[in-house]
Amino acid sequence: MPGKLLYAQSGGVTAVINTSAAAVIATARAHGVRAYAARNGILGVLREDLIDTGKESAAALRDLAHTPGGAFGSCRYKLKTPEADPAAYARLIEVMAAHDVRYFLYNGGNDSADTALKISAYAKRSGHELICVGVPKTVDNDLAVTDTSPGFGSVAKYTALSVLEASIDVASMAESSTKVFILEVMGRHAGWIAAAAGLAGQGPDDAPHLILFPEIAFDEAAFLARVKATVERVGWCTVVASEGLKNAAGQFLAEAGGRDAFGHAQLGGVAPVLAQRVREKLGYKYHWALPDYLQRSARHIASATDAAQAAAVGRAAVEYALAGHNGVIPVIVRGSDAPYRWKIAPAPLAKVANHEKKLPRGYITRDGYGITAQARKYLAPLIHGEAYPPYDTTGLPRYVKLKNAAVPRKLAAWAQP
Known part of the structure; x- marks a missing residue:
């Protein structure tokens, strides 16, 4: 399916969310797909405030992978149901259609998975061909299905x-x-x-x-x-x-x-x-x-395991989208604890959206004040390895500030309620 890919970041950022972003953009480029980013998450789509990532150099993308924060801006914006706010959904599809966006990747947690799922369902009803894929992240590690959450x-x-x-x-x-x-x-x-x-x-x-x-x-x-x-x-x-x-x-x-x-x-x-x-x-x-x-x-003390997994879900999200897998999210599947082995697999967004993974009681000692051996076995591999950013002559990490060149608007301004 021809068309462009639109990537957006949502909610609280992580030390490695830009690692996923860099992997998304690099993978799209490798497949010859033009990638846009929404400025400040779903709000950027509603406002038709899009960024042309094609203006960024390969060197900038490499530096993006080890830069903290959300390079394109994030947001906390709760998208209501299509029945409660039909104008917002109509606007989302209008913007994506105007810019020939056929793949939408939303990088976030539980609420973001829910948003991607809602947009996927609405797009089907609207007749606009759109593949929606989630990209997991959350520092809280509370996403369902995935063994751990990047970040x-x-x-x-x-x-x-x-x-x-x-x-x-x-x-x-x-x-x-x-x-x-x-x-x-x-x-x-x-x-x-x-x-x-x-x-x-x-x-x-x-x-x-x-x-x-x-x-x-x-x-x-x-x-x-x-x-x-x-x-x-x-x-x-x-x-x-x-x-x-x-x-x-x-x-x-x-x-x-x-x-x-x-x-x-x-x-x-x-x-x-x-x-x-x-x-x-x-x-x-x-x-x-x-x-x-x-x-x-x-980001200066990021886990190498975490950085590798953040990049892997970014790559997989693009691969799933281009393969036509709609309404899915790449998750991490643990193969073994020692040695620690993991792989990426697709999961339905519906099984992740608005589901919260709590810390098992078996991970907390009986007195309630410590962690058990079972918890240590689960947690220990996740902090292994160092993914240090490169340092420059100032003695500080070399972090990048992207151009974030705006895509020319084609529609009237969004009248935000």
């Missing part, structure tokens, strides 16, 4: 490394200074990133001493008793807390009151809440940290 391995590596290094620091100061260090990590409903912190230690007295998972209801009295016992035994205590930590009533400990575009609660920081409890009840000096965007933008 997670690098966050896992960054988190484990941060816990290891910070804990060495805390240990050196504990005699007369900081006794408790609290690191807050991403993970609204699934504790995958929190679990990855457990890779920093091997023994019972190694940090992190307590991991607070969103899957386990927070018990303040038990938490404080555990912190106190750890400080008395080890001399200090490192705590890793998921941002999605909830109390027994199911309330977020740090809900700030707002909602994002997808209807998710805006969380205001669980680490300072916990730190205050430690200070008030135990009197220990503390420090806390909130890496936030640093977790997902840390």
Whole structure:
């Protein structure tokens, strides 16, 4: 089927989302297919704000593969159903038809898979020939079907490394200074990133001493008793807390009151809440940290496994699209743990869209504060290897800023409701 390929990025970016983007564009070029990108995700399609990736050099694409952020801009925009917002779907097809787009690749998580699925179904009804394929990514590792989500391995590596290094620091100061260090990590409903912190230690007295998972209801009295016992035994205590930590009533400990575009609660920081409890009840000096965007933008310490998988799903997405596989998404299938082997296979978007993969209870120790051997076996291969970016004479990584040349518009401006 002739026509162009349109690629878009969605939701929170990862350290390796541009690795997927570079693979998508390079694979399209290898097949002689012209590739466009939407500026700021699905909003770029609605606004007819498209980018001609053909204006980028091969060298720029190579640098794109190791550049963090979302090179074409991302967005948090919840596309309603065609029945609730028919004008938006009509506009999407109008823009794609005007630019002869026949392949649409949406790089994102659960909501993005749902969006790609909706557009695929609508295009069939509209009569416009369009192949829609998802490209998986999410730091939260909560995508269904796939063994892991591209983006997670690098966050896992960054988190484990941060816990290891910070804990060495805390240990050196504990005699007369900081006794408790609290690191807050991403993970609204699934504790995958929190679990990855457990890779920093091997023994019972190694940090992190307590991991607070969103899957386990927070018990303040038990938490404080555990912190106190750890400080008395080890001399200090490192705590890793998921941002999605909830109390027994199911309330977020740090809900700030707002909602994002997808209807998710805006969380205001669980680490300072916990730190205050430690200070008030135990009197220990503390420090806390909130890496936030640093977790997902840390391309300088990306996992080689993660980078390889991000590139693989990008290539596969183009191959599936050109082969006419509509409504699918490439997923990672684990062959074995040791040695770690994996492959890419197609899965129906319908099995991924809006399905959330939680951390199995078997990955959390019985006391609720650590990871099991089973979790370690699953997590460890995902952080293996280093995919360092090249460094230049400034001592900083050589990251690229693309031209992002605009494709001339052909339609009237979109009247956004």
